[in-house]
Amino acid sequence: MLEVGYLHIDNPIAVISSYNQSASESKAGLRMLDGFDLDDISLNEMESRLDEMLKAGSSGAVGISATCSQDEPLLAAARIASQRLCLMELRLTKIRDAIRLLELIPHLKRTGVTLSVRIRPEDLSDTLLDKLNETEIDIIHLDLRGLNGAGPRVVKKARDKRGPAIMALADVGEFEDAKTLLSMGADVVSLRGVDPEFSDWLSGAMEEYESLSGWCNAPKHICAGGDLRGLAYCCPPVKHCAVLGALKKAGMTPEEFVEKKLRLAKGTPLEKGEGTCFGSLVWCCKISKMCYLRDAVLARMGLPAKEYMALKKKLAEDLLKTT
DSSP: OOOTTTEEEOEEEEEEETTTSSSOOOOSSSEEEEEEEETTTTTTHHHHHHHHHTOOOOSEEEEEEEEESSHHHHHHHOOOOHHTTOOEEGGGGGGOOHHHHHHHHHHHHHOEEEEEEEEEEEEEEGGHHHHHHHHHOOOEEETTTOTTTOOHHHHHHHHHHOOOOEEEEOOSSHHHHHHHHHHOOOOOEEESSSSSSHHHHHHHHHHHHHHHHHHHHHHGGGGGGGGGGGGOOOOOOSSHHHHHHHHHHTOOOOHHHHHHHHHTTTSGGGGGGTTTSSGGGGOOOTTTTTOOHHEEEEEEEEHHHHHHHHHHHHHHHHHHHHH
């Protein structure tokens, strides 16, 4: 489902457990070992715990989360993770200096590792977010626990910067909690301290949702507060509406938006759509929004809803790629 660096994460749920817990099987797309303070824990112990998890029998990706007051142990940990094709994550508990962080990232990336940085929203200024987006990090891991419903807005803000993949660590108690974070731009939702049966159920539910929908983290419409990927659903900007603000944020004029969307649709099923509001499916909305005109065209074309949404996903990616 998500390819990032050398990692293949086949469903959007990550499970985080303490390094001193026994390794166990999991259906999550990513399993993370947390709590490696390399000032206190040896690299040998970290390596041993990582190998134990790799041998636990699950098929998902694996990662470690570490911090240290010195750079060299983190570089060694990155080399270990890279050799095993695992994710290396920096926790910032002992890396409070933004200058040190921004200088450390390129050194870590030279090891070939797929790299994540876990950060709390209160530590993530607009300036730091912009600078992190200019680095080669692969994932920004937002720790949203305890935000009392503000988490999705933080995810949207990060997504609209169009930087690395986003993982959201949040208080998730049901399917809709995870789906909301995904619909605002998270690529992966991470869980810590949850019942393994719940995480396995949620992983399975997300895999089924992806297979049915074609776009597991499909955004909300722009007019419903969605992130910039929702431009894939928008009509031509023929009246004053929320799309104008989204286009300004995306750095596109209305004329550029119309030209680019029509160009990207050319030669694809989205180019067609006689009988829809604007004569092309490229302007049509999310499949979950009822529209008898769109649905009649899809039925006439024999285009399943899942394939329609997969085309919208590709359209969203291409719309935002070079703007």
